[in-house]
Amino acid sequence: MTRILVLIMGAMATVIFALVILVILPNSMLSDLKAPPQLKQPGQQELLGRQLYISNGCIYCHTQQVRDPVFTTDIHKGLGNRPSVPADYVYDAPHLLGTMRTGPDLFNVGTRLPDRNWHLLHLYQPRALVPWSIMPGFPFLFEHKPTAEAGDKVLDIPKPYAPSEGVVIISKEAEALVAYLISLQHNYPAPDSDALEEVQP
Amino acid sequence: MSTPVTSNPAQEESTVDHSKIKVSPEEMEAYDQSGRKPVLLGFFIAVVWLLIGTVLGDLSSFKFDRPDLLTEQAYLTFGRIRPAHLNVMVYGWASTAMFSVSLWLMPRLCRTPLRWGNLAVIGILVWTVGLGVGIALLLAGHGDGLEWLELDRQWADPLLVIGAAMVGASVWKTLAARNVHHLYVSIWYVAASYPWFLIIFLAGNMPFYKGVESAAVNWFYAHNALGLWLTTINLGLIYYLLPKIIGRPIYSYWLSLVGFWGLALFYALNGMHHLIGGPLPSWMIATSITASIMMIVPVVAVGINQHMTVVGRFGAMRYSPALTLAVIAAMSYTAVSLQGILTALVSVNRITHFTHWTIAHSHLGLYMFVTLSLFGGMYYILPRVLKKEWPSRRLVRAHILLVGGGMVLYIVALGIGGVLQGLSLLAPGEGFEASVSSAKPWLLLRSVSAVIISAGHLVFAYHAYLLAFTSRNSLTRHPPFYELKPVLVKKRVP
């Protein structure tokens, strides 16, 4: 019996130990994190866009973090003017930090590419704007109709990429996703309260 | 220290020290048969998931080469197919096969028939239903949005927890009813994996994390799913298969315990090395890098132990495909762990982070180690449970060569592509286009290897079908790699 106790209690102890260090302690330490005043709380449309960002798996190719300039060139390459800090993410649940840069980082994509129409066309067919892109198009975020009806917003698509007949209508979803992307602007200075000083990388 | 354990003569007399008395082959066969139902069910479901996951993986890979392939439907978009591939392979193929492996190992190691076998059957079915629901929801666009934890926390995850708990209950009940004094090292690994998995899976799926904390929990889970679930049960299997087939006890029992506890202690802390340079408190990342480097202790302990068991007898691989695969898997475990330690170093990580190198690394772990170990396990377990032998050595040979060769090509191609991509992402003068174009040819090579591996899976599935559902008798006179010239062994003096 003692062997079993060593096994089960030892196994529990190691995993709970890690749980305390990596989950419970940070939870307690980051609980008093305040949102920087310049960071806008996402609106309803942006939240819908964020949901679409999640459900269509954008995180599998795009990160949302600017790393420390000491050992990376993220800032040099224009991904942001400073490394990202925990306070930048207080409204994020779940997080969308990402692990792959098959596509570029999007932490400041709203600052870098503020053009709404560019994003709409890019989502419909990335290669219409960026010939070397390997990003998939998301035509299912748009509506394909024979003719535009009253109140429909038609997407202007260059010739080779446009459907042979009918028009492509900008849907509520596509607009929400673009609104979310444009809302990704973190170019304000890093918040520097005492609580944050400690945890900055 | 005086203890009540030794000072209880009644107990001493009542339990025969079975570790001294060898079990008879007939008894072993009875233990195998006691778990027949859940073991066969688990392997059957696992192979079905393997084929589904293969299609999903191939499709994800082809989409890199032809980004306009199948983009019209939302459920076929890359961002849904890729996580579906991961979840099907991890929870469908590997985990279900691991259920069977543990339900087959425990009776043999505890020298008692499997307890609560029907509960395990229900557990496997509940797990499978949960996963099916989760994958369907994921493809429909309802996922939790956390890598490795995509399955819906409302509809899918509770079923997975219940299913794993039922299988775990059967494992632990068998352990509690054991007829042996000593716990063989595989028991440690297999039995501990179930509570570990339940704890990390529940902790990872809690809905109240926000911001960077959500990232910390995400990678705490994702790394431990590998370290405290997939790795442990497969190490348990390898620790059983290597000595058993070679016919030599494990080199050092103590070393295997060092490996077990070292893994439990250090692996659990590794997760944050997926977020190096990220917006987390730096002490967390530093902790994980340190723990990652400490992993060298259990990894080297396991590596030495398994190598010393097999050393001088690599020729046995000619006689047993199970051993061939187990040895490759064991070597891959050492390789992938050392690669992981290397990748956790900041100087390497600055290049390889965010690149296809990570994907190559995870396939070295999840395929060359976990999947090959499970294939090896199936080659060993299925004939014993079914009391039939594998019908064709040609198919065994084709399977092993296709999946082994295909995966080596996969890892090498994507590893090179990842480093080139990473150097390009880091080079101050280069635009983003360079990182895409430098990886492109290697991604194409990856798709080629994906096709080769898929062919291997088809061969395996067909062969497993022949074994299980037909009564074709084998005319085999020699094992599949018998003709292969031994490279690593001295010539046998007749």
Add this chain to the structure above:
Amino acid sequence: MFANSFVLIVLTLVIGLPPLVFLFIALAAGQLDDAGSTAESIFEAGELRYSRPWETQKQSQERVQHYGSLVSNPRWEWERWL
């Protein structure tokens, strides 16, 4: 803050000490003494005496020394059950 609290110290001790205590009990009771027989417990009766076709003469001799004279595997596992 929890991270700074006395509770945390007590909690980790409560989680960590019992398994250590049980480990020492097990060690003192000699439960972990006979590592060799544990390592051999996975083998069936006579299994270690089977003559194995891949072994060198020296390896076979070692086997004879340790486990007694060789017998042939009654089930021909290396030729039948792959």
